[in-house]
Amino acid sequence: MNEAFDIRGESHIEVHKFRTGAIIIATLLALVIQASFPIHFAKTAVLDLPLLVTIYFGLSRRNPSTGLLLGMVVGLLQDSLSGPKVPLGLYGIAKTIIGYLASSIGARLDTEHPAARFALTATFFVAHQGLIVLTRRILLSQPEPWFSMHLVGAALANALVAVFLFLLLDRLRKN
Amino acid sequence: MVAIPSRHKSLVLLAGVIVLQVLMLAVQIKRDSEGRLIRVWTVGAVSPFERAGSYGFGWIRDIWRHYFALQNTTKESEQIRRENDALKLQITQLQGKAAEADRLAALLNFRQSQASVPMIGARVIGTGAGTASLTIQLDRGERDGIRKNMGVITPDGVVGKVVEAYPNASQVLLLTDKESGVGAMLADSRVQGPVGGLGEPLLVMKYVPNDDTVNLGERVITSGMDRIFPRDLPVGTVSEIKPGNQFKQIRVKPAANLERLEEVLVLLSLRSLEMKNEENTGDPQPPPPGAPNPPRAAKR
Numbered sequence: 001m002n003e004a005f006d007i008r009g010e011s012h013i014e015v016h017k018f019r020t021g022a023i024i025i026a027t028l029l030a031l032v033i034q035a036s037f038p039i040h041f042a043k044t045a046v047l048d049l050p051l052l053v054t055i056y057f058g059l060s061r062r063n064p065s066t067g068l069l070l071g072m073v074v075g076l077l078q079d080s081l082s083g084p085k086v087p088l089g090l091y092g093i094a095k096t097i098i099g100y101l102a103s104s105i106g107a108r109l110d111t112e113h114p115a116a117r118f119a120l121t122a123t124f125f126v127a128h129q130g131l132i133v134l135t136r137r138i139l140l141s142q143p144e145p146w147f148s149m150h151l152v153g154a155a156l157a158n159a160l161v162a163v164f165l166f167l168l169l170d171r172l173r174k175n
Numbered sequence: 176m177v178a179i180p181s182r183h184k185s186l187v188l189l190a191g192v193i194v195l196q197v198l199m200l201a202v203q204i205k206r207d208s209e210g211r212l213i214r215v216w217t218v219g220a221v222s223p224f225e226r227a228g229s230y231g232f233g234w235i236r237d238i239w240r241h242y243f244a245l246q247n248t249t250k251e252s253e254q255i256r257r258e259n260d261a262l263k264l265q266i267t268q269l270q271g272k273a274a275e276a277d278r279l280a281a282l283l284n285f286r287q288s289q290a291s292v293p294m295i296g297a298r299v300i301g302t303g304a305g306t307a308s309l310t311i312q313l314d315r316g317e318r319d320g321i322r323k324n325m326g327v328i329t330p331d332g333v334v335g336k337v338v339e340a341y342p343n344a345s346q347v348l349l350l351t352d353k354e355s356g357v358g359a360m361l362a363d364s365r366v367q368g369p370v371g372g373l374g375e376p377l378l379v380m381k382y383v384p385n386d387d388t389v390n391l392g393e394r395v396i397t398s399g400m401d402r403i404f405p406r407d408l409p410v411g412t413v414s415e416i417k418p419g420n421q422f423k424q425i426r427v428k429p430a431a432n433l434e435r436l437e438e439v440l441v442l443l444s445l446r447s448l449e450m451k452n453e454e455n456t457g458d459p460q461p462p463p464p465g466a467p468n469p470p471r472a473a474k475r
C-alpha cells in the first residue's frame with residue numbers, strides 16, 4: 001500500500017508520498033525557472049515558485065520537521081542565487097517558518113480542495129513577505145514598507161498559479 | 176536529562192534552525208566582504224541549468240511570438256497562409272536570426288567605436304532569484320577577465336556594475352537597485368550629482384541645488400568621477416522635477432531598457448579609465464552613495 005495514514009487526535013489525515021527524486025527535481029526546477037523566466041517575461045517576477053513548491057510539499061507531506069527543513073534548503077538556495085546583496089538566511093528564515101506552518105496546517109486540515117489551496121497560498125505568501133520585512137527591519141536595519149497594493153496583487157497571482165501548479169505536482173504522487 | 180516530548184520535537188527543530196540562520200545573518204553582517212563559498216557552489220551548479228533554461232525559454236518565446244500569437248491574424252487569411260506556410264515559417268526563423276544579428280551588430284559597432292576601451296560582450300542568462308535585490312547573471316566570469324566592480328553597459332546606456340565574479344558567470348547589480356549608484360551630470364547644464372536606484376523603474380538624481388536650472392527631458396550622462404564608467408555615457412533622461420528642501424527631487428528614466436536585457440558589454444579595463452579621468456580632472460565630486468571604492472585594474 002502506497003498511502004500511509006497518520007492519526008493525529010481523532011482525525012485521519014492522508015500523508016502523501018512522492019516518486020523518487022520528485023521533491024528534489026521539482027525544487028531545483030522551481031529555482032531555475034524563478035531565475036530564468038523573468039528575463040523573457042518580466043511580469044512573472046511577481047511569482048515566487050520556490051515558495052509555492054515549499055508550501056505544496058509542506059501541505060502534502062504533513063510532517064513539520066520535513067517541511068521546515070525543505071523550506072530552509074529552498075530558502076538558502078534562493079538566497080545564494082539572489083546576489084551578494086541578499087544575506088544568506090533572509091529567504092531561508094522566512095521559508096523555514098512557512099514550511100513549518102504549511103506542514104503543521106496540512107496535518108490538521110484537508111488541503112486538497114482548490115479553494116483551500118488558493119486561500120492558504122495567498123495567506124502564506126503575505127506571511128512570507130511579512131517575515132522578510134520583519135527580518136530586514138529587525139536584523140538588517142533596512143526600513144521596508146509593511147503593506148502595499150502590489151503585495152495584494154502578487155499574493156492573488158501566486159495563489160492562482162498555485163492552484164494549477166499544485167494540480168500538476170499532484171501527478172508526482174505515488175498512487 | 177530532560178526528555179523532549181515527541182510532539183515538541185519539530186518545534187525545537189524549528190527554533191534551532193531559525194537561531195542557526197539568524198546567527199549566520201549576524202556573521203555576514205559583521206564580515207560583509209568577499210562572496211561566500213556556498214554562493215560559488217550554488218551559482219556554479221545552477222548556472223549551466225540557467226543557461227540551458229535561458230536558451231530553452233528563448234526558443235519557446237520565439238515560437239509563442241511568431242506562431243501562436245499570430246493565430247487570430249492567420250484565421251482571416253487561412254487560405255493564403257496554407258499556401259505560404261512553409262515560406263512564412265522560414266521567414267519567421269530568418270527574421271528572428273536577423274533581429275539577433277542586428278542586436279549583435281549594434282553591440283559590435285559600439286564596441287568598435289570604443290576601441291580604446293577594452294570591453295567584452297556577455298549574454299544575460301538569469302536574474303536574481305528573489306525580489307530583494309535587482310541583479311542579473313551573465314554567462315561570462317573571471318575566466319573571461321571579468322572582475323568585481325567592473326561597469327556594465329549597452330549601446331543605449333549604463334546598466335550597472337559587477338558585484339560578484341565566478342569562474343564562468345558573474346552577477347550584475349542593476350542601476351535601479353537601491354544600493355546602486357553612478358557619478359553623473361546633466362548633459363546641457365553640466366551640473367553634477369550622483370544617480371542611484373530606488374528599487375523602481377525610475378532612478379533618482381541627488382544633490383542638485385534648487386537654484387540650478389534643470390529641464391524636463393534633459394539628458395543625464397556619466398561624469399566619470401566614480402572611476403567605473405567613462406565620461407559621457409548615457410544614463411537616462413530627466414522625467415520629473417520637484418523642488419525639495421535644499422536640493423531638487425529629480426527622477427530619471429534609464430537610457431538602457433533594464434527590464435529586457437539580452438546582451439550587454441562589460442568594461443574590462445579600469446586602469447585606462449582612471450587615466451582618462453586624470454586627464455579630465457574637473458570639479459571634485461563626492462562618490463555616489465553605494466559606489467564602490469576605486470577598483471583594481473583588471474588582469475587581461
